[in-house]
């Protein structure tokens with residue numbers, strides 16, 4: 001099944017009189033269970049594309065179907081519902097809440113879904129075990145290494161069983177060997193739980209963990225490589 005289906009996506013930014021097409025006629029289909037990397041130089045449209053895929057921003061033209069939902073015309077409220085139900089996000093700088101321990105950070109998306117406290121705790125613990133942090137459940141972010149903080153963020157992203165995990169430069173703040181560990185975790189989650197992963201990176205060695213590499217140049221798909 002196609003979890004992401006984009007046809008003829010255009011994203012135009014206007015700054016006063018100036019118009020800039022950050023995305024031009026993007027056609028992109030991603031199947032359930034794929035692991036895809038989006039690569040490209042700075043300014044090529046990677047963040048813009050990830051923002052549109054992640055329903056953080058709307059496209060100017062084109063159609064976008066996310067897990068059977070036509071999202072291009074939805075209101076902002078509906079979009080945040082869709083984000084919460086279907087997507088998990090991982091960022092370069094982890095974006096954990098500093099005063100909450102690992103379990104409480106991972107519970108956040110479930111709070112928005114109205115899951116009760118006992119169930120939240122169980123689900124958060126299960127997600128933390130999946131990312132290898134069984135013995136770091138009660139730690140605060142500042143008591144964890146960068147790699148461990150990113151694992152907490154990954155647990156938070158997967159705790160609600162999203163259709164797609166979206167990662168924006170997930171290893172951008174990590175050293176080489178920690179980056180490799182995070183990519184191995186992505187591979188494991190992708191293989192064992194058939195989680196669909198879409199990551200943006202500007203590093204070739206990180207992109208290569210994906211089964212498909214979509215190369216953007218100047219807002220267009222320039223090439224797709226299959227590993």
Ligand code: ADP
Pocket residue numbers: 013014015020022040041042043044045046047048049
């Ligand atoms: P990348 O993530 O590959 O560096 P971006 O998606 O951030 O590329 O940007 C693509 C193009 O769109 C760039 O020319 C950038 O300057 C422009 N752009 C991005 N966001 C905005 C915005 N909010 N307003 C105006 N122009 C933007």
Ligand code: ADP
Pocket residue numbers: 042043047048
């Ligand atoms: P990165 O490529 O490191 O992810 P971006 O280039 O996407 O960072 O920039 C980060 C933020 O700045 C985004 O929210 C993007 O929309 C905004 N942005 C990028 N380029 C411009 C621009 N030319 N004008 C206004 N906002 C911009």
